[in-house]
Amino acid sequence: MNKFPKSLQSRVKDDLHNIWMAESREEANKAFALFLDKYEKKYSQATECLEKDRDELLALYDFPTEHGKHIRTTNPIESTFATVRHRTKRSKGCLSRETALIMVFKLINAAEKTWRRIDGKNQLPKLIVGIKFSDGLEVAHEVLAA
Numbered sequence: 001m002n003k004f005p006k007s008l009q010s011r012v013k014d015d016l017h018n019i020w021m022a023e024s025r026e027e028a029n030k031a032f033a034l035f036l037d038k039y040e041k042k043y044s045q046a047t048e049c050l051e052k053d054r055d056e057l058l059a060l061y062d063f064p065t066e067h068g069k070h071i072r073t074t075n076p077i078e079s080t081f082a083t084v085r086h087r088t089k090r091s092k093g094c095l096s097r098e099t100a101l102i103m104v105f106k107l108i109n110a111a112e113k114t115w116r117r118i119d120g121k122n123q124l125p126k127l128i129v130g131i132k133f134s135d136g137l138e139v140a141h142e143v144l145a146a
Contacts, residue, residue, distance in 0.1 A: 003046035065136030066120025
C-alpha cells in the first residue's frame with residue numbers, strides 16, 4: 001500500500017480484498033491478474049512486490065475452508081500486542097529487563113484466554129500428518145496397488 005499514492009489506496013485496498021477473499025484459488029488468480037493488469041504500467045514497483053510473494057499470499061487455499069477466517073485475520077496478534085504495548089508504555093523505565101519480560105508473559109497469557117477458538121479443529125490432525133488441501137477441500141489420495 002505504501003507504494004501507491006494516498007488518493008488511490010482505498011481503491012487498491014478493495015482490489016486486494018478481491019484477491020484474498022476469493023472463494024477459490026482460480027478466482028484469486030483471476031483477481032490477481034486483473035490487479036496486475038490494472039496497476040502494472042503505472043505502479044510497477046508495487047505489482048512486482050506483490051507478484052514476488054504470490055505463492056505465499058495464496059497459500060491460504062492450501063488449508064481447510066474452516067480455517068480461512070483465522071488465516072485471513074491478524075486480530076489475535078494485533079490485539080495481544082496492543083494490550084502489551086498499552087501496559088508497558090505506562091510503566092516505561094520503571095521495570096528491569098527481567099520484570100518487564102515477566103509482565104509481558106503474564107499479559108500475553110491473560111490475553112490468550114479471550115482468543116476465539118479455532119473452527120475446524122478436527123482438521124488439524126490431517127494437516128499435521130501432511131494431508132493436502134486444495135481450495136479448502138481435502139485432496140483425495142490415490143491408493144497404490146502393491
